[in-house]
Amino acid sequence: MTRRFKLDPEQHIKLSSDKEASHLPLDQPIPIKELLASHVELQEPATRTQLRELAAHTVCPPHRVELEQMAGEAYQEAILKKRVTMLDLLDQYEACELPFVHFLALLPALKPRYYSISSSPKVDEEKVSITVAVVKGKAWSGSGEYAGVASTYLCGLKEGEEVACFLHEAQDGFQLPPSSDIPMIMIGPGTGIAPFRGFVQAREVWQKEGKQLGEAHLYFGCRHPQEDDLYFDEMKLAAQNGIVHIHRAYSRYDEQKSICSAFVERRRRHADRIA
Known part of the structure; x- marks a missing residue:
């Protein structure tokens, strides 16, 4: 330019x-x-x-x-x-x-880009994490490449650099239940696993505090287990410790091709029982 x-x-x-x-x-x-x-x-x-x-x-x-x-x-x-x-x-x-x-x-003003916080304040009140995929690809206009404004900027930051940001209160209903023993169903469509990682971390804290945990199930989809199955080890450990049941759907995995909507439908009766 x-x-x-x-x-x-x-x-x-x-x-x-x-x-x-x-x-x-x-x-x-x-x-x-x-x-x-x-x-x-x-x-x-x-x-x-x-x-x-x-x-x-x-x-x-x-x-x-x-x-x-x-x-x-x-x-x-x-x-x-x-x-x-x-x-x-x-x-x-x-x-x-x-x-x-x-x-x-x-030119209009640069609009803020919103990201879900992918950590729990129950773990550390002084730190927050976000989970960002760098957006890059051929421009729809056919001219050059498209690069996401915020994701490209964040990718280029160095450790210790300051970032201008603000917190936006979560929508009603999209937050942890008031009691640890209330069952939970978490489905990550557009937001993916990011916000639910914080929920899982909070349940881990509840467990360490000796509180009774209600049954919890996390459904989410990604392309391939070796490409974008984020926090795999972390979620595997949480599942082993009884924090959450993990249900994955891979869309581009030769050994297990499954469409997320069909995957969730197969689990409908199970979800109805929990709800």
């Missing part, structure tokens, strides 16, 4: 605005690299407003027409379906002479 605008990413820039509020850091020098990485959303599909601005600053008439058409009836197919970003369009349409400051003004 900095090459597109012929800028040095290490160069400092100082922004000002007549508006009272802005998601951009105003009236303070900031490296362009940090500005783009930490304050604005670069990977969202281009909006119609952004397309019209790109068209207005494009000196090539045929390209201007193409951008105007994409802002119209072709928007769904040409932009949203392929998740084409402003970066993609600026790379494609070199005749667009949109000034960098206008480009910044068109």
Whole structure:
């Protein structure tokens, strides 16, 4: 992106605005690299407003027409379906002479990425863990690679570096039962095993405290036991100690191909008995 605008990413820039509020850091020098990485959303599909601005600053008439058409009836197919970003369009349409400051003004604020805490405060009140898979692959737009904003950033951190974050209270119902002897069924679809690892850790603490444990079953799916069966040894030990019963479904394992929905259905009667 900095090459597109012929800028040095290490160069400092100082922004000002007549508006009272802005998601951009105003009236303070900031490296362009940090500005783009930490304050604005670069990977969202281009909006119609952004397309019209790109068209207005494009000196090539045929390209201007193409951008105007994409802002119209072709928007769904040409932009949203392929998740084409402003970066993609600026790379494609070199005749667009949109000034960098206008480009910044068109970008929305960087949205927070939410992750489930994968540890229990019963184990350590001063530490939390999250379980993150680095998101990377071919961009839907067909131009270059897609890299997840937060996961790529976290992957690049070094030990001891500080991270800006905040805690968001869990939704009602998605928390440990009030008593250790209440039975539990944990099913990890989109969130996977991450939040339930904390639940299992809490039950381990309850067991060490001599409390009676209700029956607990954890269902989750992953691709392959040697690739993404996270916390395998930890969960195996918890199962051996009577903390939880583990039920796995592998989708890409030749010796045990099973679809998660079918797997859960086969266990339905068992789940009904526990509930």
